[in-house]
Amino acid sequence: MKLIVAIVKPFKVDEVKTALLELGLQGMTVSEAQGFGRQRGHSEVYRGKEYTIDFVPKSRIEVLVDDPDVPRVVDTLMEHARTGQIGDGKVWVLPLDAVYRVRTGEAGSDAL
Amino acid sequence: MKLIVAIVKPFKVDEVKTALLELGLQGMTVSEAQGFGRQRGHSEVYRGKEYTIDFVPKSRIEVLVDDPDVPRVVDTLMEHARTGQIGDGKVWVLPLDAVYRVRTGEAGSDAL
Amino acid sequence: MKLIVAIVKPFKVDEVKTALLELGLQGMTVSEAQGFGRQRGHSEVYRGKEYTIDFVPKSRIEVLVDDPDVPRVVDTLMEHARTGQIGDGKVWVLPLDAVYRVRTGEAGSDAL
Amino acid sequence: MPKIDTGDTAWVLVASALVLFMTPGLAMFYGGMVRSKNMLAMLMQNFFAMGIVTVLWVLFGYSLAFGGAGNAGLIGNFDFVGLKDLAHAVSGSVPSLAFVAFQLTFAVITPALITGAIADRMRWAAWVGFITLWSILVYLPVAHWVFAGGWLAERGALDFAGGTVVHVNAGAGGLALVFLLGKRRGWPKEPMPPHSLAWTLMGTGILWFGWFGFNAGSALAANGVAAQAFMNTFVAPAAAMLGWLIVERLKDGHATTLGAASGAVAGLVAITPCAGFVGSLAAVVIGAVTGAVCYLAIGLKFRFGYDDALDVVAVHLVGGILGSILLGLFADASVNAAGKDGVFFGGGWGLFGEQVLAVAVVFAFSFIVSGVIGLALKAVLPKGIRVTEEEEHTGLDLTQHAESAYAFDRA
Amino acid sequence: MPKIDTGDTAWVLVASALVLFMTPGLAMFYGGMVRSKNMLAMLMQNFFAMGIVTVLWVLFGYSLAFGGAGNAGLIGNFDFVGLKDLAHAVSGSVPSLAFVAFQLTFAVITPALITGAIADRMRWAAWVGFITLWSILVYLPVAHWVFAGGWLAERGALDFAGGTVVHVNAGAGGLALVFLLGKRRGWPKEPMPPHSLAWTLMGTGILWFGWFGFNAGSALAANGVAAQAFMNTFVAPAAAMLGWLIVERLKDGHATTLGAASGAVAGLVAITPCAGFVGSLAAVVIGAVTGAVCYLAIGLKFRFGYDDALDVVAVHLVGGILGSILLGLFADASVNAAGKDGVFFGGGWGLFGEQVLAVAVVFAFSFIVSGVIGLALKAVLPKGIRVTEEEEHTGLDLTQHAESAYAFDRA
Amino acid sequence: MPKIDTGDTAWVLVASALVLFMTPGLAMFYGGMVRSKNMLAMLMQNFFAMGIVTVLWVLFGYSLAFGGAGNAGLIGNFDFVGLKDLAHAVSGSVPSLAFVAFQLTFAVITPALITGAIADRMRWAAWVGFITLWSILVYLPVAHWVFAGGWLAERGALDFAGGTVVHVNAGAGGLALVFLLGKRRGWPKEPMPPHSLAWTLMGTGILWFGWFGFNAGSALAANGVAAQAFMNTFVAPAAAMLGWLIVERLKDGHATTLGAASGAVAGLVAITPCAGFVGSLAAVVIGAVTGAVCYLAIGLKFRFGYDDALDVVAVHLVGGILGSILLGLFADASVNAAGKDGVFFGGGWGLFGEQVLAVAVVFAFSFIVSGVIGLALKAVLPKGIRVTEEEEHTGLDLTQHAESAYAFDRA
């Protein structure tokens, strides 16, 4: 079992979600994040005073997957999160000790 | 040292927090998330146009614990986050290389 | 490759960001969180009824780093997130299996 | 036929617009205080009053309330069904339709006041049924008794702009519903803080602004009495705001924004029956007392365990009772010849007694009939009058109206 | 020189203030419906109307619209350029400048109505150009034809407060722009829910409030006709709200807050041309019909695939047409001697025909000229009239105005 | 006893309501510009003005400002303490109490204007003390000098609706406090963007709407002068909006929503002293100039390093000075017999001199006395007048009022 985390552009979340479903995944967890990196932010002006906002809105996707599925999931994530523009984001894979489903207490793959 | 992450229904956070305190834990970090899974979302109608929102509001709880405490914490989390309804969420355990307390620089168990 | 996560006081984020840039890091991801710990929250009163809010606003910083950089990054994070007051937060280090850059598919250090 | 005075007409028309504007103001005042998941349901219950009550009023409501005015009776008649024969009629010095519109604005906001008590748990269909029946069975008769020369007015009770008809009436109705609906789940343990006091403050500003039309417009002319009522509508809420803030500061340690807003509204409620009958200094006293007392009255719901969500009882019922009864003390005929002298101005206890009677009668009538209506709906409606635990939990906006109040995007 | 009546003057001044307040109200009504990233752009397009149109009006707009009033012609003249000679003039029973200000408020809000159709995608510079040209080339002539005794008025068409001049006119202009701009990316597949219905409801309250000035103020006096117009402006939106909610409930399964707001506005639109010419019961019917029909009219944009973002066509164009034409049926000279009898009151089909003609003429003229203006701007402006995909995606607030509507801090 | 004119009375009553509504409008205008953690504190400081100033006014404020009107003196007297003897009195053609209420609305909003300068850092207790003392020691005398036939008025200075009494006066007071309070921590380096421009725009709409009462109401009658003042209050802010947007566009590359709002308010400020004394075209010029100049005046705080948080100096002080002085050029007796001719209308430099003197005197008096009051409070209050670093950091809402402006739930 692995935890795959992807930082993607918010408007790509729906596309990614659909793609993962087609892969047969059952679920995922998404949260809002602010990204900083090569992609530059924007600036705002209020009464002549300019502010630069360095951070860019990103979505943070977490997916629990069985080890064999990792490559396919990672590829799918990258394929559908990609625009080719700077700021498309990152994907990383974390090892897991255990996973449980709260409702039933099931553990491991059964918990997904 | 492990990092336990739990995705739970937002209105369960207070109950879970209280239970963890009784276990003797000192702290936790909670963030907002949108969950997707078996539990279906809801639909909204604006001027006759219907939208389906697939994502469900969830809370994401992170707790750092010493290895021996992991089982008790996981059980407590599951017990108090449980409603028995679909959508109760997941709990997963991640291995940790190190933990520090910013204020003092203390490391490991002392950092909790 | 490691994932360093830091829970810090929100108004410290800019300072931390600048410090990490000076270290030569290229990016980071920040999200909002609510912390619970030794630092107590505050209370509000509405029409004579008092509510206590236990949670304190925190920022959650994620940084992907190459193994050799871990110590310097951790130290920098702690140094610049520190106020000396209770509630400065935690820093923890997670092992990683893999990291990819969505835009290019590059893996490992090249992905940063 | 009496002549129309253009100045009086201009004033009554403007006053009507001002009072109509109070209902959206009330919606925002209340809406800001509920949790965001129930914001729209609150707005909807209030805006709906502008729809249903208005149509009923034109069809037969005005006629039942003001037909046969001065008959010292229990109810009006059907002379003006569909507002017939009013197009060219004159009331006092203004076109009758201006008077009809002005009175309509009162009929609209009165049931709307009830929404604050029942917040967060009443089924939409139940509210539709309740406001329809309540407007007909409770508001029309009471308006006739007090505003249209019905029996209470003929006995001598004074109510310049609706202390009994509007505030005691709505407060009693709200209290009855609160008992039938029961507490919100989690109350009073779970925190249910206001989701946007900015809306509550905006609503307060609109209410105060519109209340000038409510009270000074009740003079039905642009004259000295209107000016006195206007001045009193200015100073009473001001004094009440200070009264509330001081007590609050002493008791809770903080002067709060919600307290300033609540105090002002309490003062506006209390001065309503007195506006054109008391002097400016009396208004200061009435306001200050009301601010302090209404703040303390909030404690009642915790002591007695009834969940009056947004304190309609403490602010409107208690405030309305206070104003109506204090009028028995502070009424000053030298301010308005059409008024009387209260206890403090040598008028003895006669007026005071009539005020107490009027309050008691309106409270009892509204409380009982409202309860009966609520029970009837509970029995008749397939799903009852209260939402399910699941629905209450998800919020009324999504479950009753399939909408969300807010959606901040970040793409 | 005719004498000024202070009551009439007070009323017209207040009515002017009320109508001016409608434009911010409209901004909020629309703003709440767009996504948060386009909120400010919407507010800006509306507030800008208060700036540019006002200056044009003083310089020459009023003169071109109302100069040579009664000439049964196509356009006014330059007699009042810079409002010269008006400081002490009197119109009817009010100072001419009060009339100038009142009419200006109409000139301001009419182009503002168009912003709802073009939401989320028009370049700021293009809007600046469009509203300037549209006000001059479309609004001024049409206002002259109908409000200033121009050819349509002389033929006998009735329009009490702007069913054709304001609503059909703006609706046609919006439709033309919608075709030129094209659909928003993702429409209709992607959800584009309102970001804050609280603002939309606040806007609705302000619009209704201000509309009393719009319609009853159009009597230009504080008299019985004003009172009738006021009453109709009260009841028509109420009936329309009910009409919309009922159909919506049957069709979608829910009565929505946005539906209540939309129905009320549709009713206000439809009663605008009729306000001072029909009786109270006719207003109930006109309102109810409009509420139901306008709700159904929203389906058109999906059927025909034009992206009228906030339904200016369904609410203002359809509502304006309905009101103007129903007036041909419900007009009742017994309500207002200056009016006529419609089909239902024995007036035959003459008025009805004139109403149809007026609607057709105004629609055709506005649609065509608006289209020409849009095409011209498209050709002339270096960046065209529509934002780039990237800009549309990021939102107009940041890309057109370098601002964000909201910033909730948590430090 | 002079007779009451119902039309004039209707207008003055409505104008009073409109001006009172400006204070909540100002609260929202300012509130939207601060960070969300200080929203309620801003609203509270403004709403509190409606409470405290109103009570002071009734008790003795009106009497000290308008008692002994026309005495060419420094202060009024105690003839009207508690508003005694005014219930049936008449001022001009309206009930005296209508005049009292109208003037009260000015007394309320003037200190409220100061809150924009001191945003985000003043202790609540300090504001309570400051506004109380300032209203008595600064506002009452200045109002007497200019509005009640005090010495400045007798010398011949003109101020139709409060350019000096309201705007220069408040601006100077704000500037003094800014120096005493010091900069907000982090200013000007840290970004402190507006947290909700939607509120700021809503506030702008309310301010413009209410300002018609402010300026046109100052005619104290529904006549031609009121109409001229109304028209000028319409066109000056419009021209100022355009002026501000153009300069802003050239200098910063964007025309902003906040710029449109700020320009409109600046124009309203500048036209205030001129409203009933200048013609429509002069209003266009005055507005356009003000919009451009006030925008540029914002640079001053950065150049000189004083933290005037929401630009009360640039908008109200500079705008008030501009309007008062430009009146010396554009005043036109042919518009208003009660007025005079300025330089451009053959009146020579006499009026101009008086205007400059009035501005200088009011500025100096307000600046000095405000400073003294601030210093006194600093010395007397145990915790001083400024919040601690920790409190400033957490925000005033939580630390001063134990409330949060927003709480969006997601259960």
Ligand SMILES: Nc1ncnc2c1ncn2[C@@H]1O[C@H](COP(=O)(O)OP(=O)(O)O)[C@@H](O)[C@H]1O
């Ligand atoms: N070292 C890092 N640690 C954590 N997140 C990062 C790191 N570098 C980049 N990110 C995240 O990835 C996003 C995209 O990175 P960026 O450098 O802007 O573009 P790209 O990944 O296409 O080179 C950033 O906004 C940030 O959220």
Ligand SMILES: Nc1ncnc2c1ncn2[C@@H]1O[C@H](COP(=O)(O)OP(=O)(O)O)[C@@H](O)[C@H]1O
């Ligand atoms: N594969 C997954 N990876 C990450 N999070 C998941 C995954 N599956 C479910 N979740 C999270 O758990 C929540 C509950 O899952 P769901 O399938 O709806 O109910 P249950 O866990 O009771 O079967 C989801 O809303 C989502 O936040």
Ligand SMILES: Nc1ncnc2c1ncn2[C@@H]1O[C@H](COP(=O)(O)OP(=O)(O)O)[C@@H](O)[C@H]1O
């Ligand atoms: N066991 C824990 N697991 C996860 N996060 C924690 C834990 N303990 C504390 N935190 C996070 O660290 C923050 C600071 O902790 P706190 O105990 O308040 O201060 P300090 O770290 O200075 O002792 C908390 O607000 C919370 O977000």
